[in-house]
Amino acid sequence: MQIIINPNKSEWSQILKRPTQTLGDIETTVNQIFEDVAQNGDTAINTYTKKFDGVTLETNIVSVEEIENAIESVPENLKNAIKKAKANIEAFHKIQKTSKVEIETTKGVKCWQEKRPIQKVGLYIPGGTAPLFSTVLMLAVPAQIAGCKEIVLCSPPNKKGELAPEILFAARLCGVTKIIKVGGIQAIAGLTFGTETIPQVYKIFGPGNQFVTVAKQIATKHGVAIDMPAGPSELLVVADESANASYVASDLLSQAEHGTDSQVILVSTSKELINYVSEEVEKQLEVLPRKAIAEKAIANSKLIYVENDKIALELIDEYGPEHFIICCKNEDLYVDGICNAGSVFIGDYTPESAGDYASGTNHTLPTNGFSKAYSGVNLDSFTKSMTFQKISKEGLLNIGETIELMAEAEGLEAHKNAVTLRLRDLKK
Structure with a gap:
């Protein structure tokens, strides 16, 4: 040192x-793989799995039988350790739940905010030199608490075409709905575009190497959200x-x-x-x-x-x-x-x-200086804040002129008219 x-x-x-490495060194490779997966789906996925992971798979999807066999092979003391860790992670993330926030901003104008789960999420679990089954807990537990309907897990297979039994045990324990044997850039591309076996998701979570980090950033250009840059x-x-x-x-x-x-x-x-x-x-x-x-x-x-x-x-x-x-x-x-x-x-x-x-606490955290602007994964990462409002007749009378004046000043006459028509009826 x-x-x-x-x-x-x-x-x-x-x-x-x-x-x-600099972004430019990696971005060209990522874009090529993204384009291939977008056009050729599982055919491209399988090509890259063979190239990067050294294995040809009959199917990318982990079967129920594979999960059951894996669970049997995990030592009982390790199962108990994973369950204890899950309980602590669950406890910490459950207290992050917030209730509906509601206020009457002006008499007759009621506004409120509620959290709703992101329906489809993809969890990337690194395999590589160390299968990080702990990351399954860190991502799947808050996803389950938030109420995400589809929780898709991707992780690279080993040379035998298998995932670590501990990953499968943790995934079953935490309510993962689908497990896919695919890693690296191709996994992120699959979750971004969807393929014959990989569902398209709305948001991708999880750490990875520099290639995975850049792939996640490229995913945002195709309309898919990410948790953060976590390299x-x-x-x-x-x-x-x-x-x-x-x-x-x-x-x-x-x-x-x-x-x-x-x-x-x-x-x-x-x-x-x-x-x-x-x-x-x-x-x-x-x-x-x-x-x-x-x-x-x-x-x-x-x-x-x-x-x-x-x-x-x-x-x-x-x-x-x-x-x-x-x-x-x-x-x-x-x-x-x-x-x-x-x-x-x-x-x-x-x-x-x-x-x-x-x-x-969650171990999926911003790296490379991104902690200056990003939070680590938490319960809110798996939800969206939606705002609602309901305005009574009295409420519109109270704020109608304010809206009209502002809309007119911005030159948006139709905006003003949407209020003027209502006010005219209310004042009859």
């Missing part, structure tokens, strides 16, 4: 640059001399093992802690099964020393981390002051892994 001491503010943007994982830890170097190193490595394009950063007001953490990272890295992946991510990562908490907070807000861990004596400064972060973890005993799996 690169150690940087007191970087000048003018250097921050370069130092904090993510290790991702390669990232973590920033702020720590001072009171922090436990071993814990900090373990948190950095927990994100580094996600993928070679992940990024982890430590910001500290203690040079001594930075040295301790650097040593701990090397020590813990040696025994990791995914050492090769973590090593490449660590190469893209930084240990940054700054002189005080105020500078640290400003630098962190500039970066806008997906995950933000606070291990400082002055934790309130960071908790109260942070504006740009996907999810915040406070104190020595709040590892980011807790949010990834079982504390209850």
Whole structure:
């Protein structure tokens, strides 16, 4: 990991640059695959599954028999762990429900807002180097609570043409209505256009690599909404001399093992802690099964020393981390002051892994600095806010002239006339 001491503010943007390819490098490939899937449906899907996943499938759809067999193969203790995590995620997302909001803005003018579920949603679950069955919980649980009618799950198959049993168990547990064995750009294209086996959806959720992230952004050009740009994982830890170097190193490595394009950063007001953490990272890295992946991510990562908490907070807000861990004596400064972060973890005993799996918060979060404008997935992500109004005769008499004057000033005579005709009748 690169150690940087007191970087000048003018250097921050370069130092904090993510290790991702540019959009232009990826967009051409994505557009080609989208065009192919739009024209050729499942034929194109199957071609890309064979090309990228190395398997030819008889059908993309996961059968009831496959699901039942998968459920039998999941160890009982893991089933119980998944159920416990689901219960916590469910509890946290259920309290996010809001009731109808209603007001009489003027006497006789009643306005209200209600939440309605998005009817058709697509959930993308990464398979790749690690089948993320925890993401099934993070997406399907709030979709189910929101009342989405169609919950379509896509995930890339392994070389045997199968999905991880844990993914299928979690999908059944959380009410997924259809499971498709397809991944990558082609999965996002399938959910965007619809094919013979993949339903077209209204909104696509889920994290993925850089190709999936760009594919989701291209999907929006074809009228399909997305949760957010959620690409390669990232973590920033702020720590001072009171922090436990071993814990900090373990948190950095927990994100580094996600993928070679992940990024982890430590910001500290203690040079001594930075040295301790650097040593701990090397020590813990040696025994990791995914050492090769973590090593490449660590190469893209930084240990940054700054002189005080105020500078640290400003630098962190500039970066806008997906995950933000606070291990400082002055934790309130960071908790109260942070504006740009996907999810915040406070104190020595709040590892980011807790949010990834079982504390209850959602782990599908904005990356690449998008936390400056986007929220992580929550219950509202699966709903739409609809407004309603009902105006009585008295109400129209109260606001009619206001509407007429404004419409006339904008030169929209038909708008004015829609009110004038009614007012004329009411005043007879």
